[in-house]
Amino acid sequence: MTKEEETYPYQRIYERDNFKCRYCGWDGLKNFESWFTANFNIDHIRPQRLRRNDDDSNLVLACRACNLYKGQVDCNSFEEALNLVNRKRAEAEKWYRKHVLKLDS
Numbered sequence: 163m164t165k166e167e168e169t170y171p172y173q174r175i176y177e178r179d180n181f182k183c184r185y186c187g188w189d190g191l192k193n194f195e196s197w198f199t200a201n202f203n204i205d206h207i208r209p210q211r212l213r214r215n216d217d218d219s220n221l222v223l224a225c226r227a228c229n230l231y232k233g234q235v236d237c238n239s240f241e242e243a244l245n246l247v248n249r250k251r252a253e254a255e256k257w258y259r260k261h262v263l264k265l266d267s
């Protein structure tokens with residue numbers, strides 16, 4: 163699919179990534195609730211502000227949470243971005259366990 167054939171913005175990336183978050187695997191095809199909760203975004207591995215790069219290789223489908231954790235950090239590869247998201251997710255889980263579940267560890 164080319165940009166010109168798309169019926170909505172970045173349709174080619176949604177379809178390439180099979181409507182799943184590339185970072186955490188959240189499945190937008192499961193049902194509408196899953197789709198709605200994911201609130202998918204197109205993440206730029208290397209943010210646009212640093213170097214305008216709208217090549218497909220710089221784009222991944224990301225759920226809202228992963229997109230926020232990735233943020234505007236400049237990454238050189240998908241693997242680097244994935245490591246960043248996983249690290250921030252682990253920190254968030256630690257915080258959750260401590261402050262929400264009130265567990266010691």
Ligand SMILES: [Zn+2]
Binds near residue numbers: 185
């Ligand atoms: Zn995700």
